[in-house]
């Protein structure tokens with residue numbers, strides 16, 4: 247049985263970070279919302295209570311029944327979690343005189359407490375709170391304080407229960423990871439055996455048990471997630487896996503051929519479908535970004551459906567869903583507000599009556615890459631920048647036409663090849679070119695031009711949720727701009743996007 251830590255999520259922006267830190271210790275963990283928390287079974291070694299945007303004093307403050315956990319399993323409350331543990335059991339939480347965000351220095355009150363024993367005597371921790379614990383219940387013992395927060399860490403006497411006001415999961419808490427290690431390894435007794443190898447072994451076994459002799463269909467995009475999912479399924483059920491890769495006419499230049507080729511070397515059974523004409527015909531005359539996305543999403547389903555009809559005995563639909571996708575859709579505050587309707591294949595099962603299998607649904611992107619590396623997925627696929635499902639369709643602002651796709655493919659190739667040639671590709675999280683619905687005057691070879699403008703976009707990010715523009719070297723930008731203007735007919739001006747997300751999203755539509 248897979249031993250694990252459960253994280254009870256009160257909705258903090260840092261909850262995912264706690265999970266990442268625990269997993270970095272090679273200990274498996276899962277996040278569950280406070281209002282759908284499962285009854286812990288024997289595999290659970292301990293529970294971490296997360297922070298929260300709410301105050302425990304709010305009328306709508308999230309409440310969780312801890313009776314199945316408290317005193318039975320080791321428990322660590324972080325920030326709101328610690329405040330909750332105090333307030334629920336007879337302590338008191340009040341707004342602090344000054345809200346405290348950022349650096350604080352933690353001093354030990356009880357030096358040999360197992361949670362903090364190995365830490366430096368004055369260690370930097372990161373705070374983010376407006377409330378403070380002013381009184382702890384009688385059987386609680388303060389184990390560490392800061393200059394302004396007397397109750398910075400406590401343990402409940404006679405119980406394996408701790409609370410900490412600071413955030414050990416953020417990088418700026420210098421010894422935060424060590425504190426988490428004390429909790430999950432020393433206190434909870436986890437053995438740190440969760441690795442890509444062990445994940446592959448157990449997942450392959452589970453997939454075989456589940457799928458048995460049936461056929462599985464997978465939409466393959468050339469991206470990281472669907473490629474690793476394909477390789478994992480291939481290892482589990484071999485030729486029972488059939489993959490469909492759709493050329494919707496909005497791929498990068500030569501991408502259809504090159505992606506199909508890279509899958510050949512992986513021994514996958516891939517059906518390449520050219521459907522560009524259909525997508526372009528359906529997009530003709532449409533300028534509204536949301537309408538374009540919906541059309542592309544619908545066309546994907548139609549193409550997929552038509553291909554599936556040609557196959558017999560397919561029972562399963564495999565998807566490359568990863569953990570952030572799952573967390574977003576079940577998060578405490580409900581699915582995050584729709585900013586853009588992300589294309590996905592989620593509409594398929596209802597229509598096609600297939601059962602869903604999602605082997606990566608509990609992994610973060612970098613873990614997916616680690617698993618992929620272990621499965622020998624080619625490095626050029628694993629290192630790829632994310633590419634949106636609707637492809638260049640959402641990078642051509644306004645109406646999409648075959649001619650605009652051609653222009654953008656050329657410009658995009660120059661930019662991406664340039665990044666690769668100058669060794670910048672791996673320092674950038676995602677890059678692309680946007681074709682703007684703007685024409686401007688230029689002069690080329692003494693002649694007046696009145697042509698299109700493109701914007702280059704290159705960002706750093708960890709998960710696509712927030713992003714910042716990359717300070718690409720001027721010389722590099724100058725060369726790319728020059729190459730695009732000289733070599734791509736139809737473009738006479740290049741600009742660089744220097745907006746962060748938020749407020750500007752990575753894609754322009």
Ligand SMILES: Nc1ncnc2c1ncn2[C@@H]1O[C@H](COP(=O)(O)OP(=O)(O)OP(=O)(O)O)[C@@H](O)[C@H]1O
Pocket residue numbers: 464465466467468469470471472473490491492493494565566567589590591631632633634635
């Ligand atoms: N051209 C395509 N043909 C078939 N399926 C596709 C295509 N593009 C996207 N999909 C499906 O849509 C899913 C979502 O796409 P998404 O871009 O989020 O993930 P990905 O391509 O697997 O990974 P990455 O985030 O690295 O691009 C994919 O996992 C894949 O199943």
Ligand SMILES: O=c1[nH]c(=O)c2[nH+]cn([C@@H]3O[C@H](COP(=O)(O)O)[C@@H](O)[C@H]3O)c2[nH]1
Pocket residue numbers: 539586587588589590632633634635636676710711747750751752753754
């Ligand atoms: O598969 C996808 N289908 C979509 O409809 C879609 N829209 C945006 N993206 C990708 O998501 C990340 C965040 O993009 P935005 O900042 O533009 O919202 C970036 O990595 C985008 O490329 C998509 N991926």
Ligand SMILES: NC(=O)CC[C@H](N)C(=O)O
Pocket residue numbers: 258296297298299300301302324325326327374375376377378
């Ligand atoms: N980060 C947190 O968990 C904050 C808890 C609570 N909202 C406070 O401000 O004190």
Ligand SMILES: [Mg+2]
Pocket residue numbers: 467469470632633634635
């Ligand atoms: Mg993709």
